[in-house]
Structures are given as C-alpha cells and as structure tokens.
Amino acid sequence: MAKPLPPLSLYIHTPWCVRKCPYCDFNSHEPDGELPEATYLKALLHDLDGDLALAAGRQIQTIFIGGGTPSLMSPTFFERLFNGIRRRLPFAPNIEITMEANPGTTEQARFTGYREAGINRLSLGIQSFQPAQLKALGRIHGGEEAITAVGQARAAGFDNINIDLMHGLPGQTPSLALDDIDQALALSPDHLSWYQLTLEPNTAFHSQPPVLPEEEALWDIQELGHQRLEQAGFERYEISAYAKPGKQSQHNLNYWQFGDYLGIGAGAHGKLTTIDPQGQWHIERRWKTRQPDAYLRRDNDPRGFVAGKQPIAADELPLEFSMNALRLTEGVAMHAWSAHTGQPQEALLARLHTAAKKGLLMEMPEKLRASPQGLLFLNELLAFISDE
Numbered sequence: 001m002a003k004p005l006p007p008l009s010l011y012i013h014t015p016w017c018v019r020k021c022p023y024c025d026f027n028s029h030e031p032d033g034e035l036p037e038a039t040y041l042k043a044l045l046h047d048l049d050g051d052l053a054l055a056a057g058r059q060i061q062t063i064f065i066g067g068g069t070p071s072l073m074s075p076t077f078f079e080r081l082f083n084g085i086r087r088r089l090p091f092a093p094n095i096e097i098t099m100e101a102n103p104g105t106t107e108q109a110r111f112t113g114y115r116e117a118g119i120n121r122l123s124l125g126i127q128s129f130q131p132a133q134l135k136a137l138g139r140i141h142g143g144e145e146a147i148t149a150v151g152q153a154r155a156a157g158f159d160n161i162n163i164d165l166m167h168g169l170p171g172q173t174p175s176l177a178l179d180d181i182d183q184a185l186a187l188s189p190d191h192l193s194w195y196q197l198t199l200e201p202n203t204a205f206h207s208q209p210p211v212l213p214e215e216e217a218l219w220d221i222q223e224l225g226h227q228r229l230e231q232a233g234f235e236r237y238e239i240s241a242y243a244k245p246g247k248q249s250q251h252n253l254n255y256w257q258f259g260d261y262l263g264i265g266a267g268a269h270g271k272l273t274t275i276d277p278q279g280q281w282h283i284e285r286r287w288k289t290r291q292p293d294a295y296l297r298r299d300n301d302p303r304g305f306v307a308g309k310q311p312i313a314a315d316e317l318p319l320e321f322s323m324n325a326l327r328l329t330e331g332v333a334m335h336a337w338s339a340h341t342g343q344p345q346e347a348l349l350a351r352l353h354t355a356a357k358k359g360l361l362m363e364m365p366e367k368l369r370a371s372p373q374g375l376l377f378l379n380e381l382l383a384f385i386s387d388e
C-alpha cells in the first residue's frame with residue numbers, strides 16, 4: 001500500500017499595508033487607493049482553481065492568512081472567501097484558521113466579524129511596547145493600541161491569540177527587551193513569536209542600517225528573554241515560537257514537519273506531494289505572481305497565476321526536510337526522516353557523526369534533534385547534512 005500523503009494546509013496572502021515598515025521584506029505594498037476587495041476575492045478563488053488538480057479529494061487541516069496586513073480586509077471578504085474555498089475543498093472539522101492583524105488597523109466590530117466568519121486564531125503584530133522602538137521600526141501604532149487590540153480580540157471571543165514581538169531593536173537594552181516580554185505576558189497570550197530583528201536585503205534598513213545593540217547585549221537579551229518566557233509557562237517549540245501547552249500553531253507545525261500546503265494570493269508559495277500509479281511520491285514547489293497589480297491582471301491570462309514551479313529532486317530531500325524539522329526543539333524521529341527523504345537512517349548517521357561530536361546535536365540515534373548550540377548555529381548543522 002502506498003504511504004499516506006502528508007496533511008494539507010492552505011496559505012492565503014494579502015499584499016497590502018497602510019505603510020511599508022523599513023525592516024520588512026514580506027510581499028507588502030502601500031495601496032494606490034481603495035483596496036480592490038471584490039476583484040482580489042475573485043482572483044484568489046480562480047488561483048485556487050488552478051491548484052485544485054493537485055489537491056483533489058484532500059481535506060484542509062489549517063488555513064493561515066498572512067501579509068501584508070490581512071486586517072485591512074473586511075469580515076465579509078473572509079466570509080465569502082471561506083464559502084468559496086469550502087465549495088472546492090472540504091475543511092477538517094477542527095480546522096485552525098489564523099489571521100494576522102496589525103494593532104493599528106483594528107476595531108471591535110471587525111474582530112467580531114472575523115470571528116463570526118470562522119477565523120479562530122489571531123496573530124497580532126505588536127513588535128514592541130516602547131515608543132522609541134516602535135518609532136525606530138516605523139510602526140503605525142503605539143503600545144496602548146496594542147493592548148486595546150488584545151482586549152478587543154478577547155471580547156470578540158478569540159481564545160487563541162498570538163503576539164509577535166521583535167528583539168535586538170535599535171536602542172534596545174536587555175531591560176527594555178524584558179519589559180516588552182513582561183507587558184506581552186500581562187496580556188495572557190496563548191502563543192508568542194519572538195523574532196530577532198534581521199536586516200533583510202531589499203529593505204530600507206539594509207540600505208540605511210540603524211544602530212543595533214552590541215553583540216553582548218544581543219546574547220543577554222536572547223538568554224534572559226528565553227528564561228523569562230519559560231518561567232511564565234511558555235514552551236519553546238521552534239527557534240522563535242513559544243506556546244502555552246496545547247497552543248502550538250498547527251499551521252506552522254505542518255510547515256516545519258514538511259507537510260503540504262497550497263499557497264494562493266500575490267507571491268504565495270506552496271508545496272504539494274502527489275503519488276503516481278506506481279506509488280512514487282513527487283513533490284513540487286510553486287509560487288505565484290508577486291506584484292499585486294500584475295497578479296490581478298493574471299486573472300484574465302490563460303497562463304494563470306503561477307509564476308514558477310519546481311520539483312524537489314530526490315537528492316535535495318535530506319536538506320529540504322532537515323531545514324524545516326531541525327527548527328523544532330523536539331527535532332524529528334529518525335524513521336520520519338527516512339520516510340520523508342527516502343534514504344536509510346544509516347546514511348544520515350554517517351553524515352552527522354562530526355556534527356554530534358561538535359555538540360550540535362542532542363540525541364542519537366533515535367532522534368534527529370538540534371542541541372541549544374545547534375539551534376543557534378543551524379546553518380552549520382545543516383551543512384553537515386547537505387555535504388555528500
């Protein structure tokens with residue numbers, strides 16, 4: 001019997017933001033005028049139609065609406081979108097549906113509408129509570145609005161709330177970073193994503209870098225912040241992701257466990273496995289037209305929305321799989337590594353001998369699991385896996 005396909009998720013991208021943040025390399029754009037909600041809705045469903053043949057007969061386990069700023073779209077937009085998707089693919093009974101929201105774009109009635117439309121997890125991009133850091137990041141909201149947004153979300157019935165915080169910010173000291181964590185914890189989130197600010201190519205911060213904390217302060221922030229979160233009952237399950245028990249993001253877990261996902265919307269990417277009549281797996285990555293205007297025009301184009309696609313070759317699987325799985329603090333069972341990569345466990349063990357000796361790995365041979373040192377130097381660890 002052929003091995004079962006991995007779980008299927010759906011990523012939906014909305015590409016607009018009130019203002020582009022200087023550190024951000026996501027596919028986000030300031031709109032020219034009114035948001036084209038109706039045409040974007042139509043385009044998203046046609047985009048999904050183009051991917052349906054790859055997902056026929058499968059059920060969607062999780063949906064993640066990212067951006068950009070999805071909270072710029074109205075609740076009706078999502079209600080119609082979910083109705084359209086459900087007509088094409090069934091939803092799992094306990095489906096997790098996350099939406100990202102910017103605290104500068106929220107109001108009570110909207111949150112209630114999002115909840116009623118079926119969104120059951122909210123991810124708020126708070127980043128910091130300090131005026132100086134929010135200003136340096138070019139954010140459109142203050143700390144107070146972030147606190148209000150969490151209250152509005154709870155009042156609307158959201159019982160699964162994530163807060164995104166960033167650290168290593170311009171002018172940030174360890175005590176300011178800890179104060180951000182404390183203020184976030186005081187809001188009792190279910191999940192906290194704690195990202196170190198990175199200077200990404202093609203951003204304003206890359207061409208005009210801000211002054212960042214010294215290396216030593218960055219280490220202190222990392223170490224002290226990690227301790228503070230664990231003391232508060234948050235378990236770190238991925239490099240930057242902390243959750244209360246049972247509140248891990250199912251969508252992100254599926255990515256990291258090398259599950260399948262459809263990606264619709266401007267610049268969205270997807271990964272899909274299909275089985276041929278001989279029972280062989282074929283994995284393909286595909287990505288969609290990136291510029292919002294060009295994406296909308298593609299709706300009338302017989303080439304469709306796909307900007308590119310590429311199969312993942314068998315010899316790329318060890319690295320592709322490990323890049324994701326090793327981000328998880330629990331790592332992955334050796335037999336799962338073998339099942340996903342099609343390689344015998346001995347092949348992996350041989351490659352990892354030196355990495356283990358260098359202290360980058362925790363447990364062998366039952367599990368492939370990075371040590372705390374390995375999580376810090378993930379690229380070094382991955383180099384051992386990709387080296388033939």
Ligand SMILES: C[S@@+](CC[C@H](N)C(=O)[O-])C[C@H]1O[C@@H](n2cnc3c(N)ncnc32)[C@H](O)[C@@H]1O
Binds near residue numbers: 066100199
């Ligand atoms: C697409 S944005 C989230 C939603 C919303 N647009 C917002 O910013 O409020 C995803 C998250 O990635 C993080 N992020 C974006 N750029 C980053 C960077 N250069 N370094 C570290 N984290 C970054 C931020 O925490 C941000 O909330």
Ligand SMILES: C[S@@+](CC[C@H](N)C(=O)[O-])C[C@H]1O[C@@H](n2cnc3c(N)ncnc32)[C@H](O)[C@@H]1O
Binds near residue numbers: 064066163
């Ligand atoms: C940056 S994470 C933010 C997670 C957030 N902190 C939370 O816990 O809700 C957003 C998710 O959207 C996915 N994602 C972002 N941009 C995407 C794109 N263009 N195509 C497909 N997936 C994308 C990421 O891989 C990830 O699963």
Ligand code: SF4
Binds near residue numbers: 024026067
């Ligand atoms: S609001 Fe979010 S997606 Fe938009 S530019 Fe800022 S960080 Fe990027």
